[in-house]
Amino acid sequence: MSMQFFTLGDSGLKVTRLALGTMTFGTEWGWGSDKATARAIFDAYVEAGGNFFDTADAYTGGTSETWLGEFIAERGLHDESVIATKFSMNLQAHTPNAAGNGRKNILRAVEGSLKRLNTDHIDLYLMHCWDRLTPPEEVMRTFDDLVRSGKVLHVGLSDVPAWYASRAQAIAEHRGYAPISALQLEYSLAERNIENEFIPFGTRYGAGIMAWSPLASGLLSGKYRPSAAEPTAGRLETVRGTTNPGFQKFNERNWAIVAELEKVSAELGRSMAQVAVNWAMTQPGVASIIIGATKLEQLNDNLRALDFEIPSELRQRLDHVSALQPTFPYSFFGSEIQGAMTGGQTVGDKPAGYYPDLNISGKFAGVS
Template sequence: MTMTYYTLGNSGLRVSRLALGTMTFGKEWGWGADRDTGRAMFDAYVEAGGNFFDTADLYTGGTAEAWLGEFIAERGLRDTAVIASKFTMNMQPGNPNAGGNGRKNILRAVDASLKRLGTDYIDLYLMHVWDRLTPAEEVMRTLDDLVRMGKVRHVGLSDVPAWYAGRAQAIAELRGYEPVSALQLEYSLAERAIENEFVPFGTRHGAGIMVWSPLASGLLSGKYRPAQAGNAGRLDGFRNSTHPGFQKFTERNWAIVAELEKVASELGRGMPQVAINWVATQPGIATVILGATTLAQIQDNLGALDFEIQATLRDRLDSVSRTPAPFPYSYFGPQIQARVTGGAATGDKPSGYASPVLVEGEPASVSTD
């Protein structure tokens, strides 16, 4: 395959369209990869041209960061590698300030991650999840301080409400802080909620979307079927969990799985490749995080962008997976808009539109070429 790169949001940081997730590096959670397998997946990804690595302090109790740092050092790739890591989660029971998004924990967490990664800077540092407490002002000021210290290059947010992301970006713009360059969010044929707010926010305000769980925790891989129960798949182990990321066994999702299987067959591709391709080629998506436990899985996933999904097949996937727009988005359709515009035809500015440019001695002009 030929890896291509997108800049992350409005930043100048170039990242490969497929990122390597390291949440499966280590067996501390019971379903990860051992060290040799982790290294083999890392090598396969690098040899395919990948440069973007996603990790977090929480992942396998710190093992993921440690292994990633070692693998990068072994191959002398620190200047090539783009490392993304995250803070928020607490790994010190009984210490309330060893988690969350307050300044004290962020400063503690970044130093711990730098030590495990064996580096003196992190390319992209993200809030892992909204703690429902810390003001965006405190978070953005602290992240900006880390950039000024040289410990962090760019900053981002993961798993936050859209209003919080909007406020954080506005604060950064107003106060001259390092802006949010990335949003890390769940997105797949089975989970399309980010299309309502996050995709428009990211495309309009400079935040590239990093997709996690493009296979819906394995549901879209083809290993699960409605009548099947008790296999060793990860989702089966979470059937009784309340974790929202694993609540995938629904009638709607089984219909998506069935249609995905048909489309994949017509394309002559595996279901995982088609599911990843669909996500990666949606609006606003900068990169898709691949999470695998075997070398064969990562090798297969790396071929996900070597083909195109024809429009008719994409329409079928869109149709089976589309969900009704919630309020207020249900209120923004053609009927309401016609009343807003008085029936006049309007729309987005054409491609190539430029704002009026004043040249001394000449009237303003607008280019629509």
């Protein structure tokens, strides 16, 4: 296998197409990997050529950041590694200013992450989640201060509305702040809603998409198969009682996706997880896919998603079964309306070859 590097958004930060998610480093949440297993997963990823690590201050009570910092130091990979970490969710906070996205908490959180990661700077610092309170002006000013101080090199947003991301980037452009270089968002065959606004935003305004949960919380991993003898009702028991939207994946649309994915995987002679990751990784605008594992064999299987291409006919089948239903206002922009705005003529945005040096994603240049 060969890891390909992409520049992240319009930044000069070079990252591998597969990022290692370390939310599973630690067992504080009742699941995850012990230290020996986490180290083995880290080593396997590095030996496969990976350089991009994703963590957060909230993951496993800080253990994720601490172990990641230790593993990088043990192998002397400080200069080679690209570390992304996040703030917003302080699970131990007892006061409102010790969590969220206000300037006070950002400055508190960054110091904690630097200490746990045992580093003097963070390569990519992301707002973990929109708190519905803090204006983007405050976040972007604080981000810029951190970049100017050298504690942070690049900044990004995770799990925010598209209007918020757009406003934040506009503020950065207008005021000369450090721009948003990355958007970390859920994306998979079962969750394609970012295609409506985030993909166009990212490709036009320089923010690379880092996709999390490419296996849809395990739905696309091969663990759940419509062809299995176990009835669907039995599988539904695995998620009953949770209100986490990340686990609310069992519905008729998604079962149809799983069924088609199983067929396509069989025709390719690949695991369902490999095909699902490969599909997401090669979609327009996607700079990197975050893969996580609690077992070494899971990581090794996902790493093999780099080893093949999905033929166009099979990709079309996956695209079709997982296609989004048009919603307003996108349902309004059909051929009849478009024709009324172009004098009935076919008008493209740019001619073929307008971006001659870029790869198939249209915006993110690969470097070998």
